[in-house]
Amino acid sequence: MESEHGGDIYSFAKRLGIRPEEVIDFSSNINCYSPKVEKDFNEIDVRPYADPNYTSLKEALAAKYEVGSDQVALFNGASSAIATLLGLYSKATIYAPAYGEYRRYAKSVTLINRFENLFDFPLQNSLVVFVNPSTPDGDYIALQQLFEIWQMQNCTVLIDESFLEFTEFDSALSFLQEYPKLYILKSMTKFYACAGVRVGTVISTPENIQQLQKHIPMWNISTFDEVYIKEALKDKRFELDVKFQIKQDKKLLFRLLERSEYVEKIYFSDTNFFLVKLKGIDAYGLQEMCDQENILIRNCENFDFLDRFHVRFAVRPKEDVAVLKKVLDA
Amino acid sequence: MESEHGGDIYSFAKRLGIRPEEVIDFSSNINCYSPKVEKDFNEIDVRPYADPNYTSLKEALAAKYEVGSDQVALFNGASSAIATLLGLYSKATIYAPAYGEYRRYAKSVTLINRFENLFDFPLQNSLVVFVNPSTPDGDYIALQQLFEIWQMQNCTVLIDESFLEFTEFDSALSFLQEYPKLYILKSMTKFYACAGVRVGTVISTPENIQQLQKHIPMWNISTFDEVYIKEALKDKRFELDVKFQIKQDKKLLFRLLERSEYVEKIYFSDTNFFLVKLKGIDAYGLQEMCDQENILIRNCENFDFLDRFHVRFAVRPKEDVAVLKKVLDA
Numbered sequence: 270m271e272s273e274h275g276g277d278i279y280s281f282a283k284r285l286g287i288r289p290e291e292v293i294d295f296s297s298n299i300n301c302y303s304p305k306v307e308k309d310f311n312e313i314d315v316r317p318y319a320d321p322n323y324t325s326l327k328e329a330l331a332a333k334y335e336v337g338s339d340q341v342a343l344f345n346g347a348s349s350a351i352a353t354l355l356g357l358y359s360k361a362t363i364y365a366p367a368y369g370e371y372r373r374y375a376k377s378v379t380l381i382n383r384f385e386n387l388f389d390f391p392l393q394n395s396l397v398v399f400v401n402p403s404t405p406d407g408d409y410i411a412l413q414q415l416f417e418i419w420q421m422q423n424c425t426v427l428i429d430e431s432f433l434e435f436t437e438f439d440s441a442l443s444f445l446q447e448y449p450k451l452y453i454l455k456s457m458t459k460f461y462a463c464a465g466v467r468v469g470t471v472i473s474t475p476e477n478i479q480q481l482q483k484h485i486p487m488w489n490i491s492t493f494d495e496v497y498i499k500e501a502l503k504d505k506r507f508e509l510d511v512k513f514q515i516k517q518d519k520k521l522l523f524r525l526l527e528r529s530e531y532v533e534k535i536y537f538s539d540t541n542f543f544l545v546k547l548k549g550i551d552a553y554g555l556q557e558m559c560d561q562e563n564i565l566i567r568n569c570e571n572f573d574f575l576d577r578f579h580v581r582f583a584v585r586p587k588e589d590v591a592v593l594k595k596v597l598d599a
Numbered sequence: 600m601e602s603e604h605g606g607d608i609y610s611f612a613k614r615l616g617i618r619p620e621e622v623i624d625f626s627s628n629i630n631c632y633s634p635k636v637e638k639d640f641n642e643i644d645v646r647p648y649a650d651p652n653y654t655s656l657k658e659a660l661a662a663k664y665e666v667g668s669d670q671v672a673l674f675n676g677a678s679s680a681i682a683t684l685l686g687l688y689s690k691a692t693i694y695a696p697a698y699g700e701y702r703r704y705a706k707s708v709t710l711i712n713r714f715e716n717l718f719d720f721p722l723q724n725s726l727v728v729f730v731n732p733s734t735p736d737g738d739y740i741a742l743q744q745l746f747e748i749w750q751m752q753n754c755t756v757l758i759d760e761s762f763l764e765f766t767e768f769d770s771a772l773s774f775l776q777e778y779p780k781l782y783i784l785k786s787m788t789k790f791y792a793c794a795g796v797r798v799g800t801v802i803s804t805p806e807n808i809q810q811l812q813k814h815i816p817m818w819n820i821s822t823f824d825e826v827y828i829k830e831a832l833k834d835k836r837f838e839l840d841v842k843f844q845i846k847q848d849k850k851l852l853f854r855l856l857e858r859s860e861y862v863e864k865i866y867f868s869d870t871n872f873f874l875v876k877l878k879g880i881d882a883y884g885l886q887e888m889c890d891q892e893n894i895l896i897r898n899c900e901n902f903d904f905l906d907r908f909h910v911r912f913a914v915r916p917k918e919d920v921a922v923l924k925k926v927l928d929a
Contacts, residue, residue: 274817276648289647297648310640315795315827317619318606318627345675345797348816370817465645465822467675486678487604487700492795493823497645 274369275567275581276464287563293592295559296567298404298432298542298583300462301518302511304504308496315492326495329502330470334442334455339475342482345489347431347456347469353484354427354452354471355396362391362424363398366405366572371398382574388414393422400429402436405569405581407538409438416444424450431456434508435515435540442472449474452481459541460511461501466494515541519584522593526582529597531555533578541584544569551577558596604699605897605911606794617893623922625889626897628734628762628872628913630792631848632841634834638826645822656825659832660800664772664785669805672812675819677761677786677799683814684757684782684801685726692721692754693728696735696902701728712904718744723752730759732766735899735911737868739768746774754780761786764838765845765870772802779804782811789871790841791831796824845871849914852923856912859927861885863908871914874899881907888926 276297282289323343331338344350348370355361355374363371364383372378379392383403387410391397397419402409412428419426428441430453445451455470457463468490471481501507519541526532526545533548547555552568559566569579582593606627612619653673661668674680678700685691685704693701694713702708709722713733717740721727727749732739742758749756758771760783775781785800787793798820801811831837849871856862856875863878877885882898889896899909912923 274648274651277651278647279650279654290644294647299646299648303646310643310823313640313795314620315793316629316633317608317624318604318629318794320609321604321607324609345679345821346816346818348818349675352816463645464648464818465643467818467821484682486676486682488676488678488794488797491797491821491824493640493827494821497823 278565281565285560285563291563293562293564293585293589295582295585295589295593296565297464298540298581299459299464300435300511300515300541301583301585301589302514303462304501304507306497306500306504308500310493310496313493313496319488319490319492319495321487323490323495326468326490326499329499330455333502334440334470334472336442336472337475340472340478342471342473342478342485343490344469344471344485346467347429347454347458349467349489350454350469350471353481355398357484358396358425360392360395361398362395364400364403366403366569366574367398367400368404368429369571372573380573384574388418390418391422391424393424395422395424397424397426398429399426400431401441402432402438402538402540404432405542405567405572405575405579406536406544407432407540407542408536409433409436409539412441412444416448420448425452426450427452427454429454429456431459432540434460435512438539445472445474449477452477457498457501461498463497463501466497467491468494468498515584518586518590521587521590522582522584525590525594525597531597543582545580545582547578547580552580553577555580555596562592562596564593564596608895611895615890615893621893623892623894623915623919625912625915625919625923626895627794628870628911629789629794630765630841630845630871631913631915631919632844633792634831634837636827636830636834638830640823640826643823643826649818649820649822649825651817653820653825656798656820656829659829660785663832664770664800664802666772666802667805670802670808672801672803672808672815673820674799674801674815676797677759677784677788679797679819680784680799680801683811685728687814688726688755690722690725691728692725694730694733696733696899696904697728697730698734698759699901702903710903714904718748720748721752721754723754725752725754727754727756728759729756730761731771732762732768732868732870734762735872735897735902735905735909736866736874737762737870737872738866739763739766739869742771742774746778750778755782756780757782757784759784759786761789762870764790765842768869775802775804779807782807787828787831791828793827793831796827797821798824798828845914848916848920851917851920852912852914855920855924855927861927872911874909874911877908877910882910883907885910885926892922892926894923894926
């Protein structure tokens, strides 16, 4: 069986006897469009140690998010940031369903079912984990009321904004001044379409970042990845163009899902994927049908509060949606 | 001031007002020769998630070290492996001087001065850290007797073999069968001359590796780095050629150090660097002289049991040694 995460095109391709490049991957929710990266990667000198402070990369990210570069900590991917941050707190409150790595690294965990009890009180003094927009459904929540609750409960707050760039909504960064017990996680992977490039960014107050830095191993970013992200951030048109394009593709996918006899409900999504509740077939049955077209989808059974009738589809270009149509319109 | 680690050519260059490429770096003890990596890095597709098990990279490393691929865990650099392993033990016994990151991540630490008391007993049940060949001096120690002591004290043992490939000596891997509480750390950085490529390898029993894997975040290796290491390992001539070449260069450096009026003692080295005790000048004074020639050397004052009269020089090509000669023969 495939990995419990999305995007494992290798196991899937092996099982089908095809090459990983032949997989049409609706399972991983990264951007299906890539920024222009105009750099000769054969010219990169990997011999020397990188600047141990990754000064220029931090400056580029700080400029993008309009914070000071002393407010930025870099991790080898968002998963690594999650492992480190969750490891620092004895109690976590996770608004679920959420990305599985949060539970994996929480020392002890309380879940809040955000579909049903969004305004429940989190455990006092715990680390609150809130993904905004959420996975696997893609809903963006305005956070003012929640911050009031979190403050009452004296929680430290981690907002995962891995998918925020697909939306027009505000970052929780604006809360940082009045609520300093706050960490914002930014993944480069999703919007910049580079799951193979391992850079995750945590933004907080300079004091928090200085403390956090003590838990980050030396030289945790590949020189290749450092260059890649700096170059990707230079493509300023990308953000505008891609949002427009994804909106078009998203409509197409929505229409296909909406009229499929297998779809009971499409969850509201502000971002580049849809969570779907199936009817008359479960995720395993639909996966089997998708196998025929080399299509990989995300079975969401292993998310908290979901079951084997939930699957996720990422927004993809219309050619790929046309192939998916063969399965869903059958 | 420069970073407390070697190899920070960026701060050094900035202070001297030169470009990092102009620095002659005797401070970082990585190989001054590089393997042939015949791959077009512009063709690498970084969009998909990597194989979450890094199967093919593990197989390549397992073949190199002649172990099973289920005996291999991969980290984002040796420093990251150190952080994770040391974090798992409440007590560490470090044979010092050693790489500073060991102390940084030890929860509580006892030091053994390996210059003076090599056969002292380590703390019972502690995690023993032994770097072989050592830094900053480069001495290789046959481990049979030490393993007897470690066994008596019921220690778990971590042998850091980052520099072993520069020698003809045996790996501690041969102890694994009779001593399963053993981890061997291999850094790709040093011998394969790629400090910017972040892959550190830990080898142990399949059972230990399975346990360790629980503490490793998902997708912790860059796709670029994965490709780089796989390609570097294909250059089979490199290992032979470079050992010969380094031996020539090492003799040249040794002769220069030996006759310098500033050198009181050259520590015995089995590898690609020399630790030197200075006379008539301290590390700061010598660094100042080296500044004139854009030469960066490693002040070893911050190593345990050493002082400001200790510096380290990496083996470098004869052109660079010729520049160093201007300083040391002055």
